[in-house]
Amino acid sequence: MRTLIIADVHANLPALQAVLADAGEISQVWCLGDIVGYGPDPNECIEIIDCLPGLVCIKGNHDAAILDEIPVETFNDAARASLEWLRTQLTDEKKQWLSALPERVEVDEFTLVHGSPRNPVWEYLLNRETARQNMLYFETKFCLVGHTHVPGIFSLIDVDLASIRYRSMVEGEPFSLTNKCIINPGSVGQPRDRDPRPAYMIYDDSDVSWTFQRVAYDIKRVQTRIRSAGLPALHAERLAKGW
Numbered sequence: 001m002r003t004l005i006i007a008d009v010h011a012n013l014p015a016l017q018a019v020l021a022d023a024g025e026i027s028q029v030w031c032l033g034d035i036v037g038y039g040p041d042p043n044e045c046i047e048i049i050d051c052l053p054g055l056v057c058i059k060g061n062h063d064a065a066i067l068d069e070i071p072v073e074t075f076n077d078a079a080r081a082s083l084e085w086l087r088t089q090l091t092d093e094k095k096q097w098l099s100a101l102p103e104r105v106e107v108d109e110f111t112l113v114h115g116s117p118r119n120p121v122w123e124y125l126l127n128r129e130t131a132r133q134n135m136l137y138f139e140t141k142f143c144l145v146g147h148t149h150v151p152g153i154f155s156l157i158d159v160d161l162a163s164i165r166y167r168s169m170v171e172g173e174p175f176s177l178t179n180k181c182i183i184n185p186g187s188v189g190q191p192r193d194r195d196p197r198p199a200y201m202i203y204d205d206s207d208v209s210w211t212f213q214r215v216a217y218d219i220k221r222v223q224t225r226i227r228s229a230g231l232p233a234l235h236a237e238r239l240a241k242g243w
Helices: 013-023 042-050 061-066 077-089 092-099 128-137 219-228 233-240
Strands: 002-006 028-031 105-107 110-112 142-144 152-156 164-167 181-184 199-204 209-214
Touching: 002 013, 013 042, 013 199, 013 219, 042 077, 042 092, 061 077, 061 092, 077 233, 128 152, 128 164, 128 181, 219 233
Parallel strands: 002 028, 110 142, 142 181
Antiparallel strands: 002 199, 105 110, 152 164, 152 181, 199 209
16 A cells, blocks of 8 residues: 655645656555645645545644634744735635644554644754654654655664664655654655755555655746735745755
8 A cells, every 4th residue: 555645735736736646546645734824725735635545634833823723923924924815815614624633643653743743733853852852752663744844764773762863865765664763754835955846755565665756846837826926925936946
C-alpha cells in the first residue's frame, strides 16, 4: 500500500495538483495540516483534499487561526494579512470541515501532528535538541510533522535520548528507517529550503520503504493569483526561490 504524505499546502492549488499527478496511484493520504493560509485558493484545496483516498488529515496553526482557536496577533504582519483575507473567502462549509480536524492522530506505528508531538499545532522542530525533547512525547515508532516547511529526519540513536541524528533526504531514492524518528516531508505549497518545488513523501508498506519527491509546477500562475487577490506580495515573491 502506497501512502502519500503531504504538509503545508497553504492554498496553493497548482502545487497540490502537481504533487497529486506526480505521486501516481496511491492507497491513502496523510495530510499534516496548514491547508490554508498564504495562498489564493483555500476552498479549492480543501475540496480536493477532502476527496483523496483513505484521507487522514490533521489541523495546522493556520487552519486553527482562521477558526479563532489561535489569536491572529501571534502571526507576523504578512501572515496576519493573509488570515484576514481568508476570513472573507473561506466558506462556512469549509470552516466546518477544518473545525472537525483533529490536532493529533495515531495510525499503527505513526503519530501525525502538524508542529510537534509536544505541542501539535504550534511548536517548530528546528534543531536536534528540540527533537530530542520531543521524542518523549510519542510512543509510536515514527512521528510525522510539518510546520517548518523544511524536509528532513531526526533519528534517535540511543534509547537514553542522549544522541539525535539529523539527515536530509535525497530526492527519488527509496530508503528505510529502523530507529525511532521524527519525519518532515517538506511543504507542498510554500517550500522554505531554497528549492521552490513542492515536496512530498511516499511510504510503501509492501517493502517498508520511504521516498522523498519533488515536482515542478507553474509558479508564475500562483504568483499572479496572489497579486490579483490583493494578498501580500511577499507570499508571491518567496515562491520563486523557496524561502
